Amino acid sequence: MSRFSRRDFLITTAGAALASGMAGPALAGLETPKRGGTLIGTWGGFEPQSLFVPPGGGSSPYFTSTKVLERLIRLTVDLKFEPVLAVDIKPSADFKSYTIKLREGVTWHDGNAFTADDVVFNAMQYWKPISAGVSLDALEGAEAADPLTVVLKFKAPVPEFFLKSVLAGKSGLVIPKHIYAGSNIITNPINNAPIGTGPFKVKEWVRGSHVEYLRNEKYWNPGLPYLDRLVIRWWRDPASRAAAFEAGQLDIGTFNPIPMPDIARLTSGGKFIAETKGYSNSAWVTTIEFNQRREIFKKREVRQALMQAIDRQFIADTVFFGRARPSIGAVASSNSIFFTKDVQDYPFDVKKAEKILDAAGFPVKGGSRFKLSLVSAGWFEENIKIGQYVKQAFEDLDITVDLAVPDRATSLKRIYSDYDYDVAISNNSGSVELIPSTTQYYTTDGIVKGAAFRNATGYSNPKLDEIVAKMTVETDEPKRVALAKDFDRLATIEAPLLPMVDLEPVTIVRSDVRNHSATADFMGESWAELWLDR
Amino acid sequence: MLNLAIDFARRFARNRAALIGLLLVIVVVGVALAAPWLFPRNPLRIVGRPEIWPFVNSRYPLGTDSLGRDIAAMIAYGARTTLLIGLCASLTATLIGITIGATAAYFGGWIDEMLMRFTELFQTIPNLIFVLTIVSILGQKIEYVTVAVGIVTWTPIARLTRAEFMALRDREFVQACRAMGMGNLRIMLGEILPNALPPVIVLSSLVIAGAVLFESAVSFLGLGDPNVSSWGRLIGDGRTLIRTSWYICAVPGLAIMITVLALNLVGDGLNDALNPKLRDR
Numbered sequence: 136m137s138r139f140s141r142r143d144f145l146i147t148t149a150g151a152a153l154a155s156g157m158a159g160p161a162l163a164g165l166e167t168p169k170r171g172g173t174l175i176g177t178w179g180g181f182e183p184q185s186l187f188v189p190p191g192g193g194s195s196p197y198f199t200s201t202k203v204l205e206r207l208i209r210l211t212v213d214l215k216f217e218p219v220l221a222v223d224i225k226p227s228a229d230f231k232s233y234t235i236k237l238r239e240g241v242t243w244h245d246g247n248a249f250t251a252d253d254v255v256f257n258a259m260q261y262w263k264p265i266s267a268g269v270s271l272d273a274l275e276g277a278e279a280a281d282p283l284t285v286v287l288k289f290k291a292p293v294p295e296f297f298l299k300s301v302l303a304g305k306s307g308l309v310i311p312k313h314i315y316a317g318s319n320i321i322t323n324p325i326n327n328a329p330i331g332t333g334p335f336k337v338k339e340w341v342r343g344s345h346v347e348y349l350r351n352e353k354y355w356n357p358g359l360p361y362l363d364r365l366v367i368r369w370w371r372d373p374a375s376r377a378a379a380f381e382a383g384q385l386d387i388g389t390f391n392p393i394p395m396p397d398i399a400r401l402t403s404g405g406k407f408i409a410e411t412k413g414y415s416n417s418a419w420v421t422t423i424e425f426n427q428r429r430e431i432f433k434k435r436e437v438r439q440a441l442m443q444a445i446d447r448q449f450i451a452d453t454v455f456f457g458r459a460r461p462s463i464g465a466v467a468s469s470n471s472i473f474f475t476k477d478v479q480d481y482p483f484d485v486k487k488a489e490k491i492l493d494a495a496g497f498p499v500k501g502g503s504r505f506k507l508s509l510v511s512a513g514w515f516e517e518n519i520k521i522g523q524y525v526k527q528a529f530e531d532l533d534i535t536v537d538l539a540v541p542d543r544a545t546s547l548k549r550i551y552s553d554y555d556y557d558v559a560i561s562n563n564s565g566s567v568e569l570i571p572s573t574t575q576y577y578t579t580d581g582i583v584k585g586a587a588f589r590n591a592t593g594y595s596n597p598k599l600d601e602i603v604a605k606m607t608v609e610t611d612e613p614k615r616v617a618l619a620k621d622f623d624r625l626a627t628i629e630a631p632l633l634p635m636v637d638l639e640p641v642t643i644v645r646s647d648v649r650n651h652s653a654t655a656d657f658m659g660e661s662w663a664e665l666w667l668d669r
Numbered sequence: 670m671l672n673l674a675i676d677f678a679r680r681f682a683r684n685r686a687a688l689i690g691l692l693l694v695i696v697v698v699g700v701a702l703a704a705p706w707l708f709p710r711n712p713l714r715i716v717g718r719p720e721i722w723p724f725v726n727s728r729y730p731l732g733t734d735s736l737g738r739d740i741a742a743m744i745a746y747g748a749r750t751t752l753l754i755g756l757c758a759s760l761t762a763t764l765i766g767i768t769i770g771a772t773a774a775y776f777g778g779w780i781d782e783m784l785m786r787f788t789e790l791f792q793t794i795p796n797l798i799f800v801l802t803i804v805s806i807l808g809q810k811i812e813y814v815t816v817a818v819g820i821v822t823w824t825p826i827a828r829l830t831r832a833e834f835m836a837l838r839d840r841e842f843v844q845a846c847r848a849m850g851m852g853n854l855r856i857m858l859g860e861i862l863p864n865a866l867p868p869v870i871v872l873s874s875l876v877i878a879g880a881v882l883f884e885s886a887v888s889f890l891g892l893g894d895p896n897v898s899s900w901g902r903l904i905g906d907g908r909t910l911i912r913t914s915w916y917i918c919a920v921p922g923l924a925i926m927i928t929v930l931a932l933n934l935v936g937d938g939l940n941d942a943l944n945p946k947l948r949d950r
Contacts, residue, residue, distance in 0.1 A: 373909065394909035453719050453736060511895075516909065519891060520736055526896075527714055538895045539809055 172667040173364040179391040182369040187329040201659045204308040204331035210655035230292040230610040235285040241355040251279035256312035266306035300568035334360035334663035361666035387644040389658040395456040410642040413657025417564045418467035420634035424559040427593040438630040440491035442481040462634035465626040473619040478627040506535040507557035512546035594631030680942040687938020693931035701748035708742035712898045746898040758880035761819025766826025774834030811894040833865035867943035878932035
């Protein structure tokens with residue numbers, strides 16, 4: 136079984152490389168992997184609060200926990216689901232129950248066997264109440280038919296792609312029942328040194344510096360992992376990560392580890408590669424959001440006019456040094472299943488924007504049409520520049536703008552708790568599946584005061600809610616795609632918030648590191664297949 | 670009065686370094702005042718291609734930053750911000766410092782005890798962290814940055830004023846004033862303060878230089894007012910480009926260095942001019 140999955144893996148990665156016409160590092164999978172060695176990795180962010188944060192906790196704990204904890208399935212770069220702990224997941228004819236066949240011979244790091252009981256525990260005690268949230272609202276029960284078979288039961292039909300996305304997503308990590316049962320999963324101290332089924336075991340976490348993992352000798356996939364040791368180390372500053380690469384102290388860094396202008400300098404010598412694959416299931420965008428609690432922005436024409444006033448190509452080229460693209464519609468263009476070009480377009484046109492504002496009843500009076508407060512979230516350095524550019528773009532329409540770029544905590548509070556902004560610039564990352572990661576910014580049930588990265592504009596439209604509700608229970612994939620396109624078209628015309636640019640995150644990696652970036656969310660992959668050609 | 674001023678000027682001029690400092694300060698003030706005429710457009714406007722090096726394009730003598738904004742314009746307008754914050758913060762600090770120092774020394778006893786403990790409380794908090802805290806609580810407005818810098822820099826002034834007042838409060842001329850029945854406030858402001866002021870003025874001039882540095886640090890860390898141009902912010906924005914376009918950091922860095930140096934030299938000159946005996950010794 137495991138041999139099959141490995142061959143399958145190699146075929147899919149090679150296929151992806153050929154399909155994209157790129158002789159990238161993924162092709163290196165055709166060479167014979169070498170065993171051994173230590174890999175030092177990092178990402179473009181900080182140390183996590185805990186190695187594993189059960190409710191989520193952002194990218195940092197996701198990065199550290201996924202080397203230890205695995206999921207039932209995973210999503211490849213060409214968006215096919217691949218077996219990990221489950222060998223097969225099949226829906227019933229009415230899509231109200233799913234049968235999961237588990238892999239044989241999997242053990243936890245402490246020697247206990249992985250069985251159907253673990254999955255039942257995860258489904259009912261961890262995924263539904265803690266990690267998946269509304270995604271598993273319809274889940275009614277889970278039972279173990281035999282030690283390697285689990286049946287999940289739902290009250291309503293659940294689309295196959297949707298359920299598999301949840302299981303392969305950030306919330307689908309499988310935790311051991313024998314350790315968590317009867318305890319508070321969120322506060323269990325084992326989260327600082329999690330026990331899983333994955334290819335790496337936690338050796339030690341030196342706070343403020345790094346976490347060290349050792350090879351799991353009893354990993355279910357014989358021969359894997361290739362590495363003997365994996366170290367994840369954190370730096371606070373992008374420039375110092377660039378220096379660490381050059382000093383040979385760092386092998387791989389995911390999610391924009393170094394300053395954009397340094398990428399060309401570092402990769403020009405051939406010693407390092409800038410890899411853009413491996414992010415299709417976490418499509419990052421920079422959004423502009425119009426607070427619907429303000430009279431001005433209740434007018435759709437005003438929102439559309441302001442969209443037209445922004446030169447998004449400029450943001451992509453100058454602020455992101457070309458590592459971003461102007462967004463088209465509400466669904467990211469990297470989403471090869473649900474993306475559509477057939478949406479309202481907002482080309483950069485100041486004259487037209489002025490005309491729309493004049494017609495909408497906001498002519499220039501005393502040198503200004505109206506005054507607005509612009510809050511640009513200060514968690515990314517680029518947002519400072521985008522804020523300054525957007526301020527200027529609005530001022531060109533004779534709008535008076537008061538810009539603020541608060542720090543992370545204040546930005547979260549002003550945008551998502553206090554709704555204390557007229558126009559906001561924020562970010563989010565969506566999975567390929569649109570529910571709820573993309574739709575929650577537009578639907579009425581996405582308005583949750585204080586919950587970060589939801590519908591903060593207060594936009595509510597029954598027509599849009601209805602489309603999303605239909606999508607939630609539509610099990611026919613082509614029909615579902617059609618509904619997603621309806622959603623995209625409506626959201627884009629309405630424009631309560633819209634992505635301005637799709638970011639193109641980069642992994643910086645030494646050229647002797649092989650077999651990386653082959654899945655849809657590489658940063659959250661187990662890294663068992665990575666090997667060093669040294 | 671005129672003689673006194675000439676005397677003061679002569680003593681100040683004896684210190685050559687101070688003269689140079691004064692000249693530099695005048696240049697910076699001149700640039701700040703002339704900014705709207707030199708650069709009629711909003712300095713934060715994107716005007717050209719990003720990352721044009723200095724002395725390459727005559728339209729942008731100091732080059733453009735990573736967004737394509739004219740660095741020369743930002744430096745000129747940044748001088749206004751910097752000087753304004755420096756002066757206002759120094760004024761705030763001096764007012765607080767003199768009030769607390771004078772009250773403590775003049776009344777003595779438990780008032781002195783209390784005010785000095787209060788001063789020590791402020792002295793023990795790391796300055797920069799205190800400024801950042803105040804700014805992040807009040808918000809990113811230039812007024813708040815000024816207030817914050819004023820609040821953290823008044824303690825040395827208070828201590829100096831207190832020492833000067835202690836030395837003066839029991840002198841004969843003060844006792845004579847008391848015997849004549851003058852009120853406390855009048856003695857403090859009218860009699861003691863003018864005599865205690867010279868060293869305080871010197872210190873206040875140095876506080877301006879400190880305030881410039883604080884403002885730069887706050888802006889560098891991205892907590893300054895994004896609606897105005899500032900030298901520190903320019904350095905902070907240019908930080909990621911330091912390996913390729915280092916001039917974006919270097920130009921405002923040079924401006925800060927020259928201004929702070931000039932203010933310190935002027936402070937030295939003032940010290941010489943106001944405390945002539947000290948110098949001759």
